[in-house]
Amino acid sequence: MISVTKAKSLVLKNSFTFGVVKLPLEKALGLTLAEDVFALNGVPSFTNSAMDGYAVKSKQTKAATKDNPLALKLIGSVKAGSFAKQILKNKEAIKIMTGAPLPKGADSVVIKEDTFEEYGKVLVKKEVKPGENVRFQGEEIKKGDLALRKFTVLNPAALGFLATIGIKRVKVFKPPVITIIATGDELVTSSEKLTFGKIYDSNSVSLKAALKECGIDPVNILKSPDDLTGLQKTLSKAIQNSDIVLISGGISVGDYDYVKKILKSLKVKEIFWKVAQKPGKPLYFGKQGQVLVFGIPGNPAACLVVFYEYIRPAILKSMGRKEISLPTIRGKLTKTLKKNQNLSYFWRGKLNGNSHPPTVTISEKQGSHMLQTFALGDCLIIGPENITEIKKNSLVEVHLLPWRNKL
Ligand code: AMP
Ligand code: MG
Secondary structure, eight states: OBOHHHHHHHHHHTOOOOOEEEEEGGGOTTOBBSSOEEOSSOBSSSOEESSSEEEEOGGGGTTOOSSSOEEEEEEEEEOTTSOOOSOOOTTEEEEEOTTSBOOTTOOEEEEGGGEEEETTEEEEOSOOOTTTTEEOTTSSBOTTSEEEOTTOBOOHHHHHHHHHTTOOEEEEEOOOOEEEEEEOTTEEOTTSOOOTTOEEOOHHHHHHHHHHHTTOOSOEEEEEOSOHHHHHHHHHHHHHHOSEEEEESOOSSSTTOOHHHHHHHTTOEEEEEOBSEESOTTOEEEEETTEEEEEEOSSHHHHHHHIIIIIHHHHHHHTTOSOOSOOEEEEEESSOEEOOTTSEEEEEEEEETTSSSOEEEEOSOOOTTOOHHHHHOOEEEEEOTTOSEEOTTOEEEEEEOGGGOOO
C-alpha cells in the first residue's frame, strides 16, 4: 500500500498528452491550444464607427454647444457592411451606423444623441475630438500578430476571438478516447428491472458526467459481469481502442474481483495497487504502452473521490492543461473529526464561503456506498495520514469540487 502523495505523483509521472489534432472551432471548446495562433487579419480590419451618429472632420465641430449648434451639410449615409464612396470635405457630414467604415476625409463621429437633423443638414451640439467614437484598424490586434499562445484553454470568448481573426480550425491537444467498463453481476441499467439482489449501475452515469465536465464527450461505456472470460474480452477490446480505460469494480480482494488478474494477463504493467486512503483503498493504476488503466473501487462515493483526486488530473494533464488538480483552499472545521492513523481521508463536505476564513462541515453519512450527501456537498475535506484527530476550529485542506469552483 502506498501513500496518497506517492500515488498521485506516480499517476502524473505516467500521464502525457495523446498527441495533437486539428479541429474546427465548434469542436474545440474546453480544449487547449497546441500551437501559437497568429491573426490572419487585423481587428478591426478597417477603421470604423463605434457609435450610430455622423462622421465628421473634428475641427469642424469646434465650439459647438447645445445653444450654439454647428450646421454641417449631410451628403450621405453609410450602413454597416457597405462603405461611403464620397470623400468628406469641410462643413460636411455623413450619417454612419455602428460598425460602418469611417468615410475618407472623416476623423471622428458625433453620436446621434448630440445632433439633430433639419432640412438636409445635421446640427452638431457638441464638439468631438479627433478619433472620438472611432475604432481604428488593428487597434485590438494587427494582422500577423500573436493572438493566443500555446496552452491557452479555449473558452467561449477565445473561440469567438479566433473567429474574428479569421481562424477556422485550431491545433489542440487531443482529448483522450476513454472507455468506462462497469463490472459486476449485480448491475442493471435504468431501463432494466431492479430485481432482488441487483442494483442500478450509477458509476457509469457519474463517471460519464464527470468526464463531460472535463470536455470528454462522447465516452464508450461497456458492461461486464464478473466472469473471467467475458471480462477479459471486454478489457482487451477496451485497451486496444482507448487512450484511457476506467474499470469500475472488481479490483478489490473478493472471490470474483478478477480485474487485476486479467490486466496482468493482458500485459498491463501495474504501477500501483492499493492506496492508504479512505475511501478508495483498492485503487489500481497501470499502463499498457501509452494506454492508462485505472481500476476504480466500485463503491459509488469512492469511485467519484478517486476520479476527482487522481483521474481528472491525469486527463487534464493529457489535454495540455496546467491547472489540473481541484482548487485547494483552507477552511475552518466546524466539528472535531476522528480518523484511522494510517490512512488519508477524503471526507465529503460543505463549504460556507460567507465566513472568513470559510468554514467546512463534514456531510452526514460518509459511507463509501453513499452518494446523497456527496450530491449535496461541494468539497472534499482532507484528513492527513498519521493523525487520528483534527480538532474543531482548526484549519484543514479543502478541495473544491468542480460544481463549487469559487469561494
Ligand atoms: P466492488 O468494487 O466490485 O467490490 O464493488 C463494491 C461495491 O460497489 C459493491 O457493493 C458493488 O455492488 C458496488 N458497485 C460496483 N459497481 C457499481 C456501479 N457501477 N454502480 C453502483 N455501485 C456499484
Ligand atoms: Mg464487484
